[in-house]
Amino acid sequence: MPKEQQEVVILGGPHTSTSATTxxxxxxxxxxxxxxxxxxxxNTLFMNFCCLGFIAYSYSVKSRDRKMVGDVTGAKTYASTAKCLNISSVIFTILMAILTIILYATKRT
Structure with missing residues (x-):
């Protein structure tokens, strides 16, 4: 309790007609x-095309650290980079899987 309020309680009320400040x-x-x-x-564990998943994980951790410190701009920047790297990792991994299936299916022995 602030000192002014303690004095008011002890003295029974204010003696002047000043307004209270908040x-x-x-x-x-x-x-x-x-x-x-x-x-x-x-992506690091399952879709790690050219280590893009691992790099995205490191940017995600940096984003979380910036968020804990309170740096919103830095957190958004690192999160945006992590998102782009994650999207790239997923797309390249899926394309490589499709390419591998197509090459295996068309292979003539």
């Missing part, structure tokens, strides 16, 4: 920037 504290909202760590971990 203090407003604005708390920042929860940072809801996605960091794509789970997606990056999945």
């Amino acid at each position: 203090t407003t504290i604005n708390m920042p909202a929860e940072i809801s920037t996605p960091d794509h760590v789970v997606w990056s971990l999945f």
